[in-house]
Amino acid sequence: MFLSEFDSKRLLREYGIGTVEEALAREADEAARRAGELGYPVAVKLCAAGLAHKTERGLVRLGLADEPAVRAAAADLLGRREPGEGDARLLVQRMVGGRRELILGLTRDRQFGPCVMVGFGGILAEAVGDIAFRVAPLSRTDALEMLSDLQTAHLLDAFRGEPAVDREALAAALVALGRIGVEHPEVRSIDVNPMIVCGDRPVAVDALVERE
């Protein structure tokens, strides 16, 4: 069963992984208030435990520039709830800018147990296939080596006017995912996808934690 996107990222924050700033809202007024607090532009998504395939169902609105846009999106998203999704909330997020996207994850290998992954491409990661795995727990050295394993590792350096990625922060996130794998046997998998590099800082924008 999948935790909600909000609860998924709350777990990541408990382990020190930087996530996008976000807040839950019950209805359009509250969503507009939260958006004002976070600062525009924002994204609004429908958010509930067990809710996957949000993009495919049209439950994600990006780049909302002002309050009317937030109110309209909120009303529309709440109207798209299906039977059984009555508890679904609105998740309001500050938009994060950055041209480099990564995927980070945790899976349980049937032979080697909890394994941590990093890859380039964010939502394109499966097509790009430039990924590296390590067995949890990872040391900081393991995590830094893992980043260097990527064929496109040079994209983590200063690139087209963007600064070098804070590799220590990225390595710390990988170490943290490994710790979750070791300390939470009930967590079956985690996808952090995408992890957007904003300036030099990796930020978990979407995340999905799967539990037993």
Added chain:
Amino acid sequence: MSTIERFRPLFFPRGVVISGVSVHPGKWGFLFLHHLVRFGYEGKVFPIRRDGAEVLERRSYRSIEEIPSGEADLLLVCTPTAINEGLLRAAGRKGVRAAFVAAGGYGETGEEGGRLERALVAAADESGMVLAGPNGQGLVSTGAKLCAQMAAPYPPPGRISAVSQSGNLLSSFGHYATMTGVGISKAISCGNSAQLGIDDYLEYFADDPDTAVSFAYLEGVRDGRRFFERVLRCSRRKPVVVLKGGGTPRGQSAASSHTGSLASDDRVFDGLCRQTGMRRAETLEEAYEAAATFATQPLPRGKRVLIFTAAGGWGVLCADACVRAGLEVVALPPDLRAEVDALLPSRWSRGNPVDMAAGESRETIPTLLDLVTRHPDVDAVLYLGIGIQAANAEVLRSGPFYPRHGLGRIVAFHQRQEARYAEAAKEVSERYGKPVLCASELVVTDRAGRNPAPRAVAAGGRILYPSAHRAVRALAHLVGYAGWRRRRGL
């Protein structure tokens, strides 16, 4: 009990019992006895046959009960599954402390075989025996002159120890050792690994003072977590080279996440190798050459390579291979360039690769090898083209004018020089504690064995790599392992 104590009866047995000895030279039970005797095992040998008939000019015993107590440590099992559990228990009562079960028909055949295999393990455990196999090809331990296997070869002694889930692959590995002379300390075909798994053997090899490097061929591991943790410990102590075959297709269970769908067995295993410092090879010859290089060359301090070549093309290709393998072809330091300048005619390359452009003379190669290896900006040296002069000398020697017109003298000179170069390469490597790898295709192309260069390199106990690419590949394993150690403060 230490691993050394635990494995002693397997690899250093005081006596060997063979069950199921046959008089038919095609049977395993014959071959085990034959090879044991043929390669000079010095302990007592107790062949068991139901009829007690003589075999290979020695008496046999009708049953394990006839064998004196406390004289044999190792039991080689070639008898059918039905009797082996009882055989192990009886052997245990006679003081036998290790069993190698060559017989098949166990876990590899299905459920009933699996049950028999578990019974075998129980018998071994209860008798305090280590159990290798079942379904294995045998083992060798050159330190004990022990060739307890039913296949070729019995490799020369050396400092590589090997464990393999495939008996045939172990034979191939041994053939490389026989060909190059860089030999084996212990090798075992672990079969179904019913009691002792790959990681048990690797742990023993890590503890074993006669082993400098371990090699493992595996297709799967039983307990992945345990394997990971133990291999990590082994690799911190000495290098481990691994070759992994096939494996089972991935189940569907983990496909609910992106991460799970990307986690192929191969990618996860590759990550595990990088994490544990285990060096993963893609082919058997790469695995052997990596292991043999670990066994015979010092570890480099870094990845800066100097290419020392008798002629241009080899150096160019080698430089390309270095870059692809992640090695650095170091810019030739000015002080080194000045020193080399004083020794070579002006047409030399004046850069790295150091291309002598056929400008070498009587003393320059040993002197140059010393200079380039000594330099603090150089971590490793690749020496290409050894044997080239002797190859040409052979044309002179086999022609119609030999030994007249001065040919006798020049041929003898070149043959002597090649041996000197090989010796110099080894000397400077040892003097400065840096790898110096020689490469020449002559090691495989000179089928008649007339060229002295391959012989001279082998006489020094090292490998002559058949190409610059293979030398680069082997060196990259050393550089990779050394870097892994350095980043962990080892």
